[in-house]
Amino acid sequence: MTDETPDTTTNQPPLRPEAEVLAEARRRSRRSFIGLGLAGLAGFGGWRWLFSEPNDEGIPHRVRKVLDANAQLSHAYYKQTRLAPEFARSRARTPRKNGTYGLKSELDPATWRMRVQSYGSDTTQEFTLADIQALPKVQIVTELKCIEGWSVIVHWAGARLSDFLAKYPLATRSGRPADPLNPPADLAPYAAVDTPDGKYYVGLDMDTVLHSQTLLCYEMNGKPLTPEHGAPLRLVTPLKYGIKHIKRIGTIAFVDTQPKDYWAEMGYDWDSGH
Amino acid sequence: MKQLVEKHPLAIRWFHWVNFPVLSLMIWSGLWIYWANDVYRLGWGKTTLLKFFPQSFYQAFHLEYKLAQGMSWHFVLMWVFFLNGLLYVGYTLFSGEWRYLLPNRHSFKEAIQVTLFDLGLRKEHPPVRKYNGAQQIAYTSVIIMGLGSLLTGLAIYKPVQFGWLTQLLGGYEFARIIHFALTIGYVLFFIVHVAQVVRAGWNNFRAMVAGFEIVEVDPATHEIKAGPAALPAADASLSSTK
Numbered sequence: 001m002t003d004e005t006p007d008t009t010t011n012q013p014p015l016r017p018e019a020e021v022l023a024e025a026r027r028r029s030r031r032s033f034i035g036l037g038l039a040g041l042a043g044f045g046g047w048r049w050l051f052s053e054p055n056d057e058g059i060p061h062r063v064r065k066v067l068d069a070n071a072q073l074s075h076a077y078y079k080q081t082r083l084a085p086e087f088a089r090s091r092a093r094t095p096r097k098n099g100t101y102g103l104k105s106e107l108d109p110a111t112w113r114m115r116v117q118s119y120g121s122d123t124t125q126e127f128t129l130a131d132i133q134a135l136p137k138v139q140i141v142t143e144l145k146c147i148e149g150w151s152v153i154v155h156w157a158g159a160r161l162s163d164f165l166a167k168y169p170l171a172t173r174s175g176r177p178a179d180p181l182n183p184p185a186d187l188a189p190y191a192a193v194d195t196p197d198g199k200y201y202v203g204l205d206m207d208t209v210l211h212s213q214t215l216l217c218y219e220m221n222g223k224p225l226t227p228e229h230g231a232p233l234r235l236v237t238p239l240k241y242g243i244k245h246i247k248r249i250g251t252i253a254f255v256d257t258q259p260k261d262y263w264a265e266m267g268y269d270w271d272s273g274h
Numbered sequence: 275m276k277q278l279v280e281k282h283p284l285a286i287r288w289f290h291w292v293n294f295p296v297l298s299l300m301i302w303s304g305l306w307i308y309w310a311n312d313v314y315r316l317g318w319g320k321t322t323l324l325k326f327f328p329q330s331f332y333q334a335f336h337l338e339y340k341l342a343q344g345m346s347w348h349f350v351l352m353w354v355f356f357l358n359g360l361l362y363v364g365y366t367l368f369s370g371e372w373r374y375l376l377p378n379r380h381s382f383k384e385a386i387q388v389t390l391f392d393l394g395l396r397k398e399h400p401p402v403r404k405y406n407g408a409q410q411i412a413y414t415s416v417i418i419m420g421l422g423s424l425l426t427g428l429a430i431y432k433p434v435q436f437g438w439l440t441q442l443l444g445g446y447e448f449a450r451i452i453h454f455a456l457t458i459g460y461v462l463f464f465i466v467h468v469a470q471v472v473r474a475g476w477n478n479f480r481a482m483v484a485g486f487e488i489v490e491v492d493p494a495t496h497e498i499k500a501g502p503a504a505l506p507a508a509d510a511s512l513s514s515t516k
Contacts, residue, residue, distance in 0.1 A: 015275055015277060015491060015493060015496065016277065016278075018275060018276050021276055021277055021278050021488070022276065022488075024278060025278055025484075025486065025488055028484045028485070028486065029480055029483070029484045031484075032480075032483045032484035032485065033483055033484070036291060036483055039291070040295075043292075043295060050350070058342060059342065059343065059346045063346050063347075063350055064346075066346075066349065066350045066353075067346060067349060067350075070349055074432055074435060077435055078435060079435075082434060082435060082437065083434070083437075084433075084434045084437070085437060085440075085441065143433075143446055145433070145446065146311075147310075147341070147345075148310040148311045148341065149307065149308070149310050149311030149450065150311045150313070151446055151447060238434065239434055263342075266342055267342035267343060267346065268342045268345065269345065269346070269349070273432070274432055274433050274434040274435065
């Protein structure tokens with residue numbers, strides 16, 4: 001056949017016999033499809049392996065590790081001066097109440113105290129709402145972003161947690177005030193915040209605690225907090241999902257290890273940071 | 275005379291088949307997440323043409339009450355989706371494969387011809403090439419959509435640290451809408467893609483697994499009568515020089 005081919009093909013390799021071509025096609029197809037099948041099985045196996053270890057607070061241990069690694073990466077990129085966007089006050093709305101965990105018992109605002117356990121000691125200091133209100137009043141109009149996926153602009157007012165810690169230096173071992181932009185070496189790495197009954201609790205990293213938009217909040221949309229929104233004092237931080245905005249703060253403790261967190265125990269990301 | 279012609283490099287086949295289950299699981303876990311705030315619909319005023327999604331849809335696929343699990347899957351698999359996409363784009367750039375994939379000035383006209391032909395409104399068969407104009411546009415668009423998903427995803431995942439990106443994408447809520455719309459886009463892409471693959475037949479499908487296509491070659495001239503290498507140049511304008 002190739003002997004008869006005209007000049008146009010002189011520089012081309014001769015065509016291969018059809019039988020040979022089809023045999024190779026069969027061989028390669030078989031190999032490739034088996035390969036794809038095995039890769040699929042391996043992928044499925046890998047996915048199963050990822051989920052094979054016992055639960056680490058609602059999700060498999062290895063998955064939790066990835067979430068923690070994501071958080072670490074995002075903290076490496078984090079900057080204390082980066083702020084959540086603010087909005088016009090006219091756009092503020094009342095958010096949904098959502099969680100009532102930790103709010104179910106009666107509370108007498110007159111006898112309420114915020115108890116703060118200082119870092120590296122067992123001593124606890126008590127604060128009244130007036131103590132918090134004596135600090136500079138800060139107002140922010142930011143998006144409250146719920147982990148469910150909705151968000152609403154809210155006008156919050158309260159004292160910066162960092163201002164509180166500047167006046168009452170309870171987050172350092174030495175009792176030095178914690179400067180947010182130049183945190184001292186003996187600063188606690190975490191804060192654990194609980195409701196008075198201990199039924200709702202969140203853990204916060206120190207970056208968030210010292211951020212200028214993290215408030216000990218006592219007013220929402222220009223009015224004192226109502227009980228269902230966390231009266232007398234709640235946490236507000238646009239750096240985290242709503243789940244970390246603990247209502248009705250009872251205690252704050254500065255601790256060495258990552259504190260337990262209500263929703264993280266249900267399988268959510270502990271950091272839940274923005 | 276039947277001959278074997280290489281079509282898809284091994285790397286491209288890997289990226290393709292890794293992406294398929296990963297994107298599927300991203301969409302699935304995305305539905306678990308979306309369920310917790312399923313506010314989107316097609317419609318105006320009080321008229322709703324299509325609600326995303328009807329209750330029966332969630333029930334049929336057991337998509338309810340899995341927000342935490344959905345988020346955890348999403349934030350693991352996002353890395354695989356990102357790396358696979360990055361490697362794919364990198365590979366097409368360095369191998370020169372992008373020449374076949376990127377639309378050119380003829381692609382849009384050809385895409386219309388292809389579409390009309392596929393809908394049975396045009397008799398003349400569009401030129402057979404590795405990727406025709408419609409494919410070039412589709413496969414390039416889906417990569418841009420992938421980039422869009424990564425960016426809108428990042429904008430709603432870390433809206434303060436990447437606040438500039440979130441603002442650029444129209445804010446937190448709008449970025450979430452784009453993120454969702456892109457997902458619907460993938461599903462539509464998938465439907466058309468699978469329909470076209472079924473239509474194109476076994477030879478074409480096998481090429482995405484085994485890499486080659488069998489083509490009919492003129493034994494006299496060695497000219498490929500039809501097949502991926504019929505027009506080796508990516509630019510459609512070269513087809514007229516024949």
